[in-house]
Amino acid sequence: MAHVPQIKIPATYMRGGTSKGVFFRLQDLPEAAQVPGAARDALLLRVIGSPDPYGKQIDGMGGATSSTSKTVIISKSSKPDHDVDYLFGQVSIDKAFVDWSGNCGNLSAAVGPFAISAGLVDPGRIPHNGVAVVRIWQANIGKTIIGHVPITDGAVQETGSFELDGVTFTAAEVQLEFLDPAAEEEGVGGAMFPTGNLIDDLDVPGVGTLKATMINAGIPTIFVDAEAIGYKGTELQDAINSDDKALAKFETIRAHGAVRMGLIKHIDEIATRQHTPKVAFVARPAGYVASSGKQVAATDVDLLVRAMSMGKLHHAMMGTAAVAIGTAAAIPGTLVNLAAGGGERQAVRFGHPSGTLRVGAEASQVDGEWVVKKAIMSRSARVLMEGWVRVPGDTF
Known part of the structure; x- marks a missing residue:
């Protein structure tokens, strides 16, 4: 009886703020999943372990909560004056569905650190010691996020004394600036208050x-x-x-x-x-x-x-x-x-x-x-595991 072998894909499992997700470089995804569509969604669903009628995501990387059922795809930016493009996929736990309609602000804190470590940011923009300013294009909503990433001895600093309620341990602080944060949704344009009213x-x-x-x-x-x-x-x-x-x-x-x-x-x-x-x-x-x-x-x-x-x-x-x-x-x-x-x-x-x-x-x-x-706030981020994530070869 023939068996379909698993394939392995380079990936990094990261905490960003009070969320966790599986991060990929776009170039590392299988060719069929490098473009939006059914193949990409099927791959990410299998990586996370969805849909799971038991609601546990035991056979995947998800943690059975909205905060831990997340995926991120990062690539060099196609936009002027930006370093990377950041695409976020919220994976449903019990349904075969990946929602691409919004951003994850928590995982935004991990985008800069990941992009630097993954070689997606121009080395000339990274100080040996200090703070690297990473210009992020949030592709889901078409907005710019500026990540201020601490650097020590030429590498991303992950440990530190910054406390974030909802996260047990301290880490290095990553300050985020969300520029012009009013979302531009189809049907409502750039209106901050789509009804025209405050209440x-x-x-x-x-x-x-x-x-x-x-x-x-x-x-x-x-x-x-x-x-x-x-x-x-x-x-x-x-x-x-x-x-x-x-x-x-x-x-x-x-x-x-x-x-x-x-x-x-x-x-x-x-x-x-x-x-x-x-x-x-x-x-x-x-x-x-x-x-x-x-x-x-x-x-x-x-x-x-x-x-x-x-x-x-x-x-x-x-x-x-x-x-x-x-x-x-x-x-x-x-x-x-x-x-x-x-x-x-x-x-x-x-x-x-x-x-x-x-x-x-x-x-x-x-x-x-x-x-x-x-809008400005501080979060923290840390690599939890890196290497390859595996899925059955007939996943997509």
């Missing part, structure tokens, strides 16, 4: 009419007040993820918000768009115990935020959603801004299930439209 009345059947701030910045995000949907904003994962009715409610809010934002034409299309938009709920500061046991005092934060990712409450905060939070907080009158106390501000520290995070953004009005030139 809308969003009619959600079975839930009611909710006040919502719907914003395209970092990633399309629908913000609602925690109290309006029966929460306090101090909830941890188990309070939401063990409640099937709550999960269904959030998905319904997401679907109807996506229609209002012009991301889909009908709520039935939301099944083909699992990664975006995100849904988050906000509340004024309050004390709580984070998932690690860390005590977060009301005085430690400007507001509380909890966000859904791929149908579950995120264990910390998605990096792209943090950009949306920082951007919305900088614009007086949004739900996020009001939860933080209102007024003008250039940075906020918000509480999430794993602790706190600070993100900055500067907003201004141009011809009556709100614009944000950049």
Whole structure:
């Protein structure tokens, strides 16, 4: 009986922020997977171990959560004044689906370190000691990210004393700048607020009419007040993820918000768009115990935020959603801004299930439209394993 042998593909398994993913150089992928399409999706699904009806991804590199079911493809940039192109694929756990509709802000922190180590950045741009500035073209959303990568003795520095809530160990700090973060989604152009309003009345059947701030910045995000949907904003994962009715409610809010934002034409299309938009709920500061046991005092934060990712409450905060939070907080009158106390501000520290995070953004009005030139936050990144990932030869 003939057996199909496995093939091996050069790959690096990396943590970036509070996420993990499998990184590839485009040139290392099998030829059929070097272009978008069914072959690429099939390969990445098999690498991660999806679709898995058991929901565990035992036969792949995925970790059975939205934060650990991720893939990244990096290549030398085709854009002027950029070093690399960065393409992110969010792999569904239980469905044969790779969502290419958005970015991963957490894994963005690992792109610069990977690109340098993989020889994709001009050596002349890398100091022997200091900080390398890596110009990243985020191909999913057509935006620029600037990564500030620490370099020691000519190599990427990965260890350090930077603490990131949601990550157990310290590492070197990687500062990220998300330039002009308002997303340019099909049907909504470059509008930061696709409805034209800072707050809308969003009619959600079975839930009611909710006040919502719907914003395209970092990633399309629908913000609602925690109290309006029966929460306090101090909830941890188990309070939401063990409640099937709550999960269904959030998905319904997401679907109807996506229609209002012009991301889909009908709520039935939301099944083909699992990664975006995100849904988050906000509340004024309050004390709580984070998932690690860390005590977060009301005085430690400007507001509380909890966000859904791929149908579950995120264990910390998605990096792209943090950009949306920082951007919305900088614009007086949004739900996020009001939860933080209102007024003008250039940075906020918000509480999430794993602790706190600070993100900055500067907003201004141009011809009556709100614009944000950049949002800034710090993450960390580290190589966990490198070598080859193997998949059966008949995968794609």
